[in-house]
Amino acid sequence: MEIKVGFDITYAAVQPTPMVIMLSIHPSRRSDIIGAETITAEPNVPIGFYRDSFGNICGRLVAPAGGVTLRGHALVRDSGLPDAVNPDAEQVPIDQLPDDLLLYLMASRYCETDKLTDIAWSLFGATKPGWARVAAICDFVHNHVAFGYQHAHFMKSAHDVYEQGTGVCRDFAHLALTFCRCMNIPARYCTGYMGDIGIPPEPEPMDFSGWFEAYLSGQWYTFDARHNHPRIGRILMGTGRDAADVALTTSFGRMELKKFVVISDEVVAV
Template identity: 80%
Template sequence: MDIRVGFEIAYAAAQPTPMVIMLNIHPSRQADIIGTETVVAAPDVSIRFYHDSFGNVCGRLVAPAGGVTLKGRARVRDTGLPDETMPDAQQIPVEQLPNELMLYLMPSRYCETDKLTDIAWSLFAKTKPGWDRVAAITEFVHRHVTFGYEHAHHMKSAHDVYEQKTGVCRDFAHLAVALCRCMGIPARYCTGYMGDIGIPPDPSPMDFSGWFQVWLSGRWFTFDARHNVPRIGRILMATGRDAADVALSTSFGRMELKKFEVVSDEVVKAG
């Protein structure tokens, strides 16, 4: 299966404004890109790319006075298979985890494990460690939180989501990540493309999505608390402790979003 992805995002700016963007496909999917991925700015300003401490591809630029439009496109080869499931995947004891995974057990800006530890243990202490425990957490968040774009707020934390019981995809992921960490399971936030492939079309799609991954049996597995079903066609862009680490754009000055369009569609081959 081939998937066509891309975006057009426009910002207005009163004066030249430095920016960091995180709009490229993740290096783990580079081998799946057919041809060349392009990420450009208009007017034609230089973008200097680098890798952050999590291994994500970032770009630095200075948006000119008046603003900037960022455009990207790529064609990606995908297996066409849904997210992998492995019900016998094991939870690794904390004392046996590699050092580099310890930060995925720690509290972070949007995932306050200190506020949720007692709640997590009261809910999940009797679940079987490993895949079953993560599945129980995912199911709980899926049922506990009501989705709605009107509930989005950039300052909402995992504890806020638990109490308010509303949110968007990032909020579902934050609460699930925090609960997993409380139970000693390394968990990280993911962002990327996810179109309506293999499901009925959503009347109001948002093809950038947030989900999460957990470390079981020595590797990362994907879970999605908002949809709570294996999905086809996820294309990872970035991972981090939470959404603060994987912002699509960060501006060092005042900017106003003017346009936001995303594409993530299966390429239908002739014949």
């Protein structure tokens, strides 16, 4: 399967404004790119790319006065298989975890383990450790939280989501991965492309998606508490402790979003 992905995003700015963007496909999927991924700015200002502390590909630029349009596109080879499911995957004891995974057990900006630990153990303490426990967490979050774009708020935390029972995809991911951490399962936030492939088209405009990964049996597995079933064509862009680590754009000055278009479509052979 081949998937065409891309974006067309415009910001207005009253003065030159430095920016950091995280709009590249993740290094783990670079070998799947057919040809090359292209990311450009209009006006044609230079973009300097680097790797952040989580291994994501970021770009630095200075948007000129008036603003900037960021465009990207790539053709990606994909297996066409849904997210992997492994009911036998086991929870790794904390003392056997690699050192660099310990931060994925701890609280972060949007994931307050201290506020949710007692709740998590009361809800999931009787579940079987490992895959079954993560699946139970996803089932609970999927049923507890009502999806709606009107519920989006950039300050909403996992505890807010639990109390309010509403949110968007990032909120489902934040609550589920926080519950995982509370239950001693390393979990990290993910963002990327996920088009309506293998499902009926959704009526809302295409957007980037948020999900999470849990570390079981020595590897990361994809989970998605919002959709709560394996999906096809998920293309990772960034991972981190939570959404604060994988902001798609960060501006160091006032900017106004004017246009936001995302595509992720299966290329159908004619």
